[in-house]
Amino acid sequence: MSDRLSGIFGKLRGKGKLTDADIDATAREIRLALLEADVALPVVKAFIHTLKERARGAAVSEALNPAQQVIKIVHEELIGVLGGEGRRLQFAKNPPTVIMLAGLQGAGKTTLAGKLARWLKAQGHQPLLVAADLQRPNAVNQLQVLGQRAGVEVYAPSGGNGEGDPIQVARDSIEHAKRQARDIVIVDTAGRLGIDEEMMAQAAGIRDAVDPDEVIFVIDAMVGQDAVRTAEAFRDGVGITGVVLSKLDGDARGGAALSVRHVTGQPILFASTGEKLEDFDVFHPDRMASRILGM
Amino acid sequence: LSRDHIDDDTWEEIEDSLIGADVGIEATTAIVERLRERTRVLGTKTAADVRALLAEELVAALEPGMDRTLRSAPTGDTPAVIMVVGVNGAGKTTTCGKIARVLIADGRTVLMGAADTFRAAAAEQLATWGSRVGAEVVRGPEGADPASVAFDAVKRGIETRVDTVLVDTAGRLQNKVGLMDELGKVKRVVEKHGPVDETLLVLDATTGQNGLEQARVFTEVVDVTGVVLTKLDGTAKGGIVIAVQRKLGIPVKLVGLGEGPDDLAPFEPVQFVDALLGTGA
Ligand SMILES: Nc1nc2c(ncn2[C@@H]2O[C@H](COP(=O)(O)OP(=O)(O)OP(=O)(O)O)[C@@H](O)[C@H]2O)c(=O)[nH]1
Ligand SMILES: Nc1nc2c(ncn2[C@@H]2O[C@H](COP(=O)(O)OP(=O)(O)OP(=O)(O)O)[C@@H](O)[C@H]2O)c(=O)[nH]1
Ligand SMILES: [K+]
Ligand SMILES: [Mg+2]
Ligand SMILES: [Mg+2]
Numbered sequence: 160m161s162d163r164l165s166g167i168f169g170k171l172r173g174k175g176k177l178t179d180a181d182i183d184a185t186a187r188e189i190r191l192a193l194l195e196a197d198v199a200l201p202v203v204k205a206f207i208h209t210l211k212e213r214a215r216g217a218a219v220s221e222a223l224n225p226a227q228q229v230i231k232i233v234h235e236e237l238i239g240v241l242g243g244e245g246r247r248l249q250f251a252k253n254p255p256t257v258i259m260l261a262g263l264q265g266a267g268k269t270t271l272a273g274k275l276a277r278w279l280k281a282q283g284h285q286p287l288l289v290a291a292d293l294q295r296p297n298a299v300n301q302l303q304v305l306g307q308r309a310g311v312e313v314y315a316p317s318g319g320n321g322e323g324d325p326i327q328v329a330r331d332s333i334e335h336a337k338r339q340a341r342d343i344v345i346v347d348t349a350g351r352l353g354i355d356e357e358m359m360a361q362a363a364g365i366r367d368a369v370d371p372d373e374v375i376f377v378i379d380a381m382v383g384q385d386a387v388r389t390a391e392a393f394r395d396g397v398g399i400t401g402v403v404l405s406k407l408d409g410d411a412r413g414g415a416a417l418s419v420r421h422v423t424g425q426p427i428l429f430a431s432t433g434e435k436l437e438d439f440d441v442f443h444p445d446r447m448a449s450r451i452l453g454m
Numbered sequence: 455l456s457r458d459h460i461d462d463d464t465w466e467e468i469e470d471s472l473i474g475a476d477v478g479i480e481a482t483t484a485i486v487e488r489l490r491e492r493t494r495v496l497g498t499k500t501a502a503d504v505r506a507l508l509a510e511e512l513v514a515a516l517e518p519g520m521d522r523t524l525r526s527a528p529t530g531d532t533p534a535v536i537m538v539v540g541v542n543g544a545g546k547t548t549t550c551g552k553i554a555r556v557l558i559a560d561g562r563t564v565l566m567g568a569a570d571t572f573r574a575a576a577a578e579q580l581a582t583w584g585s586r587v588g589a590e591v592v593r594g595p596e597g598a599d600p601a602s603v604a605f606d607a608v609k610r611g612i613e614t615r616v617d618t619v620l621v622d623t624a625g626r627l628q629n630k631v632g633l634m635d636e637l638g639k640v641k642r643v644v645e646k647h648g649p650v651d652e653t654l655l656v657l658d659a660t661t662g663q664n665g666l667e668q669a670r671v672f673t674e675v676v677d678v679t680g681v682v683l684t685k686l687d688g689t690a691k692g693g694i695v696i697a698v699q700r701k702l703g704i705p706v707k708l709v710g711l712g713e714g715p716d717d718l719a720p721f722e723p724v725q726f727v728d729a730l731l732g733t734g735a
Contacts, residue, residue, distance in 0.1 A: 191479055194473055194479055195478075195479055195663060196663075197476075197662035197663055197664070199474075200470055200473055200474050263660065263685075263688070264543070264545075264685060264713070265542070265543025265544065265545065265658065265685075266543065267542075267543065273574075294713070295579075295713070296547075296578075296579045296582040296583060296586075297575045297578040297579040297582055298575075300574075300575035300578050300579075301573075301574045301575035301579075303575075304574035304575055305574050308574075320582060352685075352687065352688040352689070353688070353689060354688060354689055379543065379658075379660070381541070381658075381660075381661050381662060381664045381665075382660045382661065382662060383476040383660065383661060383662020383663065383665075383690070383694065384473070384474050384475065384476050384662065384690075384691075385476075385659075385660045385688070385689055385690035385691075388689045389660070389688075389689065392689075406541075406542060406543075406627065408627060408629075408630075409541070409627040409628075409629055409664065410627070410628075410629040410664065410667065411662065411663075411664035412663075412664075414662070415662070434542065434572070434573070
């Protein structure tokens with residue numbers, strides 16, 4: 160547990176009853192712990208508000224000692240915000256299921272495309288990877304290498320590096336998938352900034368061309384306070400149905416998870432935990448809660 | 455910071471603006487404490503004056519007097535060697551391309567070494583940048599020893615008498631001990647040719663508090679001499695570099711402002727602080 164939290168919980172331990180002063184003091188420390196974990200400020204404020212309400216209600220009603228009560232409430236609230244039990248990928252009634260990836264530059268989209276393809280193939284699916292990032296230098300080659308490693312076909316009619324129309328590629332990929340009897344289409348897209356209107360319009364264009372069952376927002380676990388603005392921009396610009404947190408193999412506390420959940424309300428589906436295709440896991444809200452708290 | 459008299463809300467807004475820019479609790483607390491002290495001493499009365507003082511404090515925290523020039527000029531016959539390091543996806547390869555562009559536009563000759571032999575198509579990406587900006591790129595086969603590719607690149611740069619060799623390295627998270635050891639080795643092997651002139655840490659402006667740990671560990675391993683703060687064209691403020699400067703004394707030298715070859719600029723503390731506080735043009 161982080162020094163900060165063990166400190167306050169130590170102070171609470173041994174006291175008989177949770178007073179308003181206890182709650183306020185604890186809330187202040189929790190606030191700092193969340194900020195140090197990179198949870199965005201407006202999200203911290205909302206969280207602390209809920210926490211205080213619950214702690215006040217709980218103080219009189221439960222039999223646990225005050226420290227146990229606070230730990231339990233904070234942890235429960237965090238798991239609740241992070242998504243409780245989580246959910247699985249949504250598959251289309253009529254295949255192919257289309258999964259579109261979107262996010263900031265360098266977030267881990269292309270790598271995730273390879274990971275998803277490998278993972279789904281291992282479950283007996285026939286995925287198709289689609290190279291619709293025609294912007295970033297050699298994004299198409301990168302996806303081709305990953306596709307080869309995953310043993311999955313890559314649809315790449317355009318070499319990219321600034322040439323070609325990603326919306327057209329995305330549209331055509333669906334026909335291609337049907338002809339080749341692929342049941343899942345994974346569309347890799349270029350990284351883009353939330354404030355880049357032209358690029359956000361392109362993302363919406365790709366979405367409209369493929370009518371995705373999932374639009375997965377990929378976000379780097381190291382992202383700080385900007386997580387809220389970025390998640391809002393992608394929510395409003397393309398629409399998000401799920402989130403993947405990447406680079407969780409690092410030592411960032413990953414408060415962005417909480418920020419993104421707060422903004423989008425959409426589930427965090429997977430954790431990306433390394434550079435290799437097998438470094439991939441379903442998302443565990445309970446582990447993430449402990450990580451954010453430094454426990 | 456809208457009202458004109460100073461009250462608790464003024465202070466809270468100041469704190470929030472710093473925390474919201476990723477400056478971090480510790481640096482924010484220290485800066486606000488100093489600001490309160492100065493406000494008392496100077497008898498500052500209006501929120502606008504406090505805001506001006508805050509900007510001063512932030513600029514001072516960035517040590518504007520520091521030398522931020524890139525050591526890219528050759529010594530005698532040997533090219534300057536610049537190593538570019540950082541975590542995954544921060545913008546290292548793009549930054550190599552942009553730096554090469556600036557130097558070449560200045561009439562210098564540049565060679566780039568693709569010492570990222572790990573990530574899919576990383577060498578191809580650097581090669582694309584090389585042909586875009588007119589720099590030769592030395593690369594090894596995929597999976598080759600990155601240290602030997604870096605060594606070969608500098609060797610080739612010496613032979614062809616270029617002015618500057620840029621060594622692009624693979625992204626690595628600083629908590630990966632094996633990968634950090636590998637990076638240390640890349641640098642030591644390159645140094646067989648002579649000292650490395652600059653080791654640039656590429657930091658993504660969206661990075662939160664982990665950025666300080668990145669700077670700390672990379673500095674420990676390869677002695678970082680400057681930071682390149684990328685993706686500042688987005689909504690992120692990049693305030694973590696204030697903490698990096700305060701704690702570790704490593705100056706930001708360059709900023710990345712886009713994905714194109716010309717989207718690189720020198721770091722200007724005053725301009726950076728204006729953007730951070732939202733008071734810029
Ligand atoms: N350590 C670690 N590295 C990762 C992870 N996911 C991706 N990466 C690395 O992060 C870097 C960027 O990943 P990409 O998949 O290229 O990211 P992207 O979002 O497609 O980037 P753009 O297409 O440029 O926007 C690469 O070096 C990847 O190997 C992860 O979970 N852990
Ligand atoms: N908007 C913006 N995007 C940038 C900037 N610098 C780099 N990028 C983008 O960020 C993504 C990652 O850049 P790279 O140069 O591949 O990053 P890297 O650090 O070499 O990545 P790895 O080698 O995979 O660790 C690419 O999509 C770049 O185009 C910048 O200053 N602004
Ligand atoms: K910015
Ligand atoms: Mg990509
Ligand atoms: Mg690179």
